[in-house]
Amino acid sequence: MLKDITLGKYYPGNSVVHALDPRTKILLTIFFMIAVFLVSDLWLFIPVTLGLFGIMLLTEIPIKLILSSLRPMKWILVFMFVINLLMIRTGKVLLEFWIIKITTDAIVRAVFVSVRLLLLVLGTSLMTLTTTPIRLTDGLEKLMSPLKVIKFPAHELAMMMTIALRFIPTLLDETDRIMKAQTARGADFETGSLIKRAKAMIPIMIPLFISAFKRADELAVAMDSRCYHGGDGRTRMKVMHFAKRDLIAAAVLIIFFGAVIVTGILL
Amino acid sequence: MAIEMKNVCYTYMDDSAFSHAALKDICLTVNENEFVALIGHTGSGKSTLISHMNGLMQPQSGKVTVDGLDMSDKLKRKEGRTRVGMVFQYPEYQLFEETVKKDIAFGPHNMGLSDEECDERVREAMELVGLSYEKFADKSPFDLSGGERRRAALAGIIAMRPKYLVLDEPMAGLDPMGRRRILDTVISLRSALHCAVVMVSHSMDDVARIAERVVVMHEGSIVMDGAVSEVFTHTEKLREIGLEIPTAARIADGLRMRGVDVPKGICTIEALSEYLTGRLKKC
Ligand SMILES: Nc1ncnc2c1ncn2[C@@H]1O[C@H](COP(=O)(O)OP(=O)(O)OP(=O)(O)O)[C@@H](O)[C@H]1O
Numbered sequence: 001m002l003k004d005i006t007l008g009k010y011y012p013g014n015s016v017v018h019a020l021d022p023r024t025k026i027l028l029t030i031f032f033m034i035a036v037f038l039v040s041d042l043w044l045f046i047p048v049t050l051g052l053f054g055i056m057l058l059t060e061i062p063i064k065l066i067l068s069s070l071r072p073m074k075w076i077l078v079f080m081f082v083i084n085l086l087m088i089r090t091g092k093v094l095l096e097f098w099i100i101k102i103t104t105d106a107i108v109r110a111v112f113v114s115v116r117l118l119l120l121v122l123g124t125s126l127m128t129l130t131t132t133p134i135r136l137t138d139g140l141e142k143l144m145s146p147l148k149v150i151k152f153p154a155h156e157l158a159m160m161m162t163i164a165l166r167f168i169p170t171l172l173d174e175t176d177r178i179m180k181a182q183t184a185r186g187a188d189f190e191t192g193s194l195i196k197r198a199k200a201m202i203p204i205m206i207p208l209f210i211s212a213f214k215r216a217d218e219l220a221v222a223m224d225s226r227c228y229h230g231g232d233g234r235t236r237m238k239v240m241h242f243a244k245r246d247l248i249a250a251a252v253l254i255i256f257f258g259a260v261i262v263t264g265i266l267l
Numbered sequence: 268m269a270i271e272m273k274n275v276c277y278t279y280m281d282d283s284a285f286s287h288a289a290l291k292d293i294c295l296t297v298n299e300n301e302f303v304a305l306i307g308h309t310g311s312g313k314s315t316l317i318s319h320m321n322g323l324m325q326p327q328s329g330k331v332t333v334d335g336l337d338m339s340d341k342l343k344r345k346e347g348r349t350r351v352g353m354v355f356q357y358p359e360y361q362l363f364e365e366t367v368k369k370d371i372a373f374g375p376h377n378m379g380l381s382d383e384e385c386d387e388r389v390r391e392a393m394e395l396v397g398l399s400y401e402k403f404a405d406k407s408p409f410d411l412s413g414g415e416r417r418r419a420a421l422a423g424i425i426a427m428r429p430k431y432l433v434l435d436e437p438m439a440g441l442d443p444m445g446r447r448r449i450l451d452t453v454i455s456l457r458s459a460l461h462c463a464v465v466m467v468s469h470s471m472d473d474v475a476r477i478a479e480r481v482v483v484m485h486e487g488s489i490v491m492d493g494a495v496s497e498v499f500t501h502t503e504k505l506r507e508i509g510l511e512i513p514t515a516a517r518i519a520d521g522l523r524m525r526g527v528d529v530p531k532g533i534c535t536i537e538a539l540s541e542y543l544t545g546r547l548k549k550c
Pocket residue numbers: 279280287288289307308309310311312313314315316
């Protein structure tokens with residue numbers, strides 16, 4: 001019940017996209033987002049969408065699964081669409097009653113904003129679907145490391161993210177287990193007033209917090225006993241390398257989306 | 268009157284890339300007063316199976332009934348749950364109250380019993396698991412040792428006076444002394460409460476000593492189901508699915524290979540030593 005979260009989940013595979021260096025994927029995702037923001041004409045989204053679908057096919061992940069990452073977004077999408085539809089009042093009036101006035105401009109704008117959001121979510125979820133969280137944070141750390149010069153704690157931040165990501169499933173499992181144990185003792189989380197239900201969470205929260213603190217403590221001791229002392233002078237087991245395919249991927253994407261942007265500006 | 272599971276199937280994360288069939292067409296009946304041991308390699312689906320016994324998990328197909336109460340029905344499930352006491356793996360992590368007494372009373376309270384009755388049940392349960400009421404009742408559960416905490420958690424279930432007691436590896440992670448005590452507790456509970464016991468265990472010696480019936484699981488299916496002395500004669504088949512046989516049965520096997528015709532079905536040290544001393548006396 002707690003595990004139906006697809007957004008930001010890794011999907012194992014052996015495709016070219018999976019094999020790319022995480023840094024390439026992060027940078028290209030940022031580039032893609034900028035491209036999507038720079039596009040100002042609705043019809044220019046057609047090549048962008050086609051390009052994105054091309055990458056989707058390359059990942060070898062079932063399209064249905066990729067699209068399911070949009071599900072948590074559906075209310076935001078509906079909201080954005082409706083707001084734009086109602087707020088924009090320029091252009092030819094198509095429909096008018098009471099205080100509602102729908103114009104051609106409004107429809108174009110509403111569709112434009114929704115498509116933009118869809119593309120942004122799809123683009124970023126392609127990155128998280130093809131990269132393990134650990135590789136993603138490694139990549140982020142590497143990208144942020146120049147900032148260390150100005151005392152930016154890049155390594156610490158990445159380590160914290162890694163640990164948090166590592167423990168989310170563990171804590172979800174634990175919650176599930178404790179919930180089951182208390183249900184077996186007759187606890188009831190589903191019925192009753194709001195206050196009663198909030199009170200019913202106590203038998204879950206207390207054991208959960210206790211074990212979370214215990215885990216944190218044990219992890220700290222384990223890291224300490226393996227001589228962890230922060231990022232200085234730390235080497236990696238898996239050193240990241242930019243390969244030829246990273247260069248090709250970057251070149252293809254930058255040329256393709258760059259061409260789209262330039263077309264948009266020139267027209 | 269029994270727990271009955273009919274054609275129960277369960278798949279984790281159905282319709283995703285990570286789907287995993289944990290139970291495949293399980294049919295199992297646990298009768299009143301029976302002592303059933305559930306054994307199987309790790310990941311064979313034992314915990315999943317017992318979670319179905321009190322409706323914590325609902326089968327995706329098939330049916331579970333407890334004393335005729337359909338566990339898919341919300342109201343009947345509540346009644347059924349009070350009859351099936353479930354002790355999970357590492358139950359000490361479910362303790363949350365300020366005092367041991369209050370924690371043990373959590374279950375009885377949820378059943379809607381009066382304060383006096385709860386208190387009486389707490390006393391009884393603590394005595395059954397071997398925790399002195401005077402010494403432990405007002406202590407914080409977090410000040411107990413691991414073994415004591417486990418027994419307090421066990422008492423929390425016993426205080427509900429279940430007709431069927433389901434235990435998931437109750438001895439995991441304890442020292443020999445602690446294991447022995449939990450085992451003795453389970454045996455004495457059974458005679459005191461006249462309840463049926465379903466116990467998941469990885470220790471074949473313990474299973475051979477206290478269980479009457481053994482159910483063997485492998486990759487989500489029940490592959491063997493029978494009396495202890497019968498199941499443990501299938502040495503080869505058990506080995507194949509990665510299970511050991513009790514020490515005594517192993518010794519008996521070794522003796523048989525060396526020409527001593529120990530009868531089949533001996534699987535406790537006591538039975539073996541009795542047979543061997545009897546035989547020595549005859550010579
Ligand atoms: N929450 C879950 N999500 C996905 N798969 C699960 C989940 N829980 C268990 N499984 C899988 O179902 C199978 C059966 O698990 P189960 O916990 O029932 O095994 P078990 O026999 O109790 O093992 P053990 O002896 O280690 O406790 C395992 O292969 C496990 O990987």
